[in-house]
Amino acid sequence: MVASTQPPQIDTSQTTSQTKILKNFWYGIEHSASVSTKPKSITFMGHDLVLYRGSNGQAIALDGRCVHRGTDLGAGWVEGDCIHCPYHGWKYESNGACSLIPANQPGVVIPRRAKLQSYPVQEKYGLIWLFWGDLPPEECPSIPILPEFDQAGWRSIHGDFNWEGHYSRVIANTIDMAHAPFVHASAFGRKDSPAVQAYKLESGAWSASGFITFETKPAYSLKFILGNDPPDGIFRATFYMPNVSRVDLQFGRFQFVLFLVHLPVSDRQTITKWLHIRNFILTPLVDGFMRRDVVKTFVQDNQAVKIQAGAAPDDLTVEIHAPSDALELAYRKFYNQAVEMGWV
Ligand code: FES
Ligand SMILES: [Fe+2]
Structure with missing residues (x-):
């Protein structure tokens, strides 16, 4: 059979099994x-x-x-x-x-x-x-492990963020390697450097992870913390089926973890219960700045998520994937695996 060269038809009214x-x-x-x-x-x-x-x-x-x-x-x-x-x-x-x-x-x-x-x-x-x-x-699969929580040398804050999108799109956004230069251009995204390093997918039981290094463009509180000559950053994204993601950012000795639990509310609403856990400036006095950084970032992400077409389609051929989408694709494959097992 000859592969189709027709562009995919994105049905904006689609409802898929991910609404379940x-x-x-x-x-x-x-x-x-x-x-x-x-x-x-x-x-x-x-x-x-x-x-x-x-x-x-x-x-x-x-x-x-x-x-x-x-x-x-x-x-x-x-x-x-x-x-x-x-x-x-x-x-x-x-x-x-x-x-x-x-x-x-x-x-x-x-x-x-x-x-x-x-x-x-x-x-x-x-x-x-x-x-x-x-x-x-x-x-059944257990709750993911979060070793940094309540560990000496780490400080955790938490909050909620209300997204105008389906949870499959929200979790995908939080593990997406390619959007920062565009969605976060006014903050830490580098529009002059949009190419995403090839990364290796590390798969676990109902989870997968990948990391890239990047040239840091400090924004928000990190401007003050990292100074004028910031080290390169390491960005690691991980998902745990079906609705948890984790983002690790490391700049030299400064590290923070975003542990994100995406509560599916409806086809067009998701509430992320987030934890932000940092290993620097542990005083509660700076919690407000960290909180503001998280919310500002999610507000930018939500601008993209809310204009996406419905839920992520189950059929992997409906949307076109680039190599930088490997992690999200792994999520969709795990999702379909659970559906095939009758876990819907
Ligand atoms: S007691 Fe709940 S509706 Fe009557
Ligand atoms: Fe983002």
């Missing part, structure tokens, strides 16, 4: 510090969840809509390990079972179907991770 969520993975969904005994509603690619802490401080995740009349349980109240619906006061145990219908006369049996789905939860790196799947979690 891969199952049998742990998903970071919220910062631990934002979860308390006051329930919190979370939208996870169209699924409404509620998150709260029980009597021992343990995080509890349940479906977020009351099975009585669909009320948002995030507006309810917590009592011990249980949550009450704000509308008619139905009470749910931490395993999701309804244990009280206040309007019932004594002796009226609670329907067995009056139950919310509950989800396994872990806390790691100051984040709440929820297991989404139908296999035993211990048989």
Whole structure:
């Protein structure tokens, strides 16, 4: 068969299986510090969840809509390990079972179907991770490892960033090696030097990584830190299926890590729960500058992501790939592998 020379047709209205969520993975969904005994509603690619802490401080995740009349349980109240619906006061145990219908006369049996789905939860790196799947979690890929978190000599700050794009585009942006000269031209991107070094793909279990070195154009706080004669930079990008990416930047002895958990909200919204971990100027006094740098960078990235066509297509031939896209292509291949395993 002769290879087609026709340009690909990009269907801007496409919906692909990436609008769905891969199952049998742990998903970071919220910062631990934002979860308390006051329930919190979370939208996870169209699924409404509620998150709260029980009597021992343990995080509890349940479906977020009351099975009585669909009320948002995030507006309810917590009592011990249980949550009450704000509308008619139905009470749910931490395993999701309804244990009280206040309007019932004594002796009226609670329907067995009056139950919310509950989800396994872990806390790691100051984040709440929820297991989404139908296999035993211990048989599934684990939460990625982040050795720098809480290590002496490193300081971590965190925040949220709201993107106007599908999570497949957001994670791709954060591991993209070729966009900085254009999207970040006004900051650290070098428009005069857009060629991306050939890099080697290092694959792990449900993850891959690649790094390049580049001539530094210091911007933001790095201008003050690196001075007039900055060393070359090393940029390493890593992804962990299905929604975590990690960016390492190193300039001589100065290093920082961005650990990014991309919460899929809808086809056109993603909230990144980010950690920024640095090994320099550990005083909290400069946290605000670091935070501002992260947000400014994401604001520029979002300008590109929000004008992309829908989700990344499953069919690898729909868009054209350049050698610099090897890492993102590896992500798409892992995604398709999970789909073939029936993990959707
Ligand atoms: S809607 Fe929740 S108790 Fe009625
Ligand atoms: Fe970027």
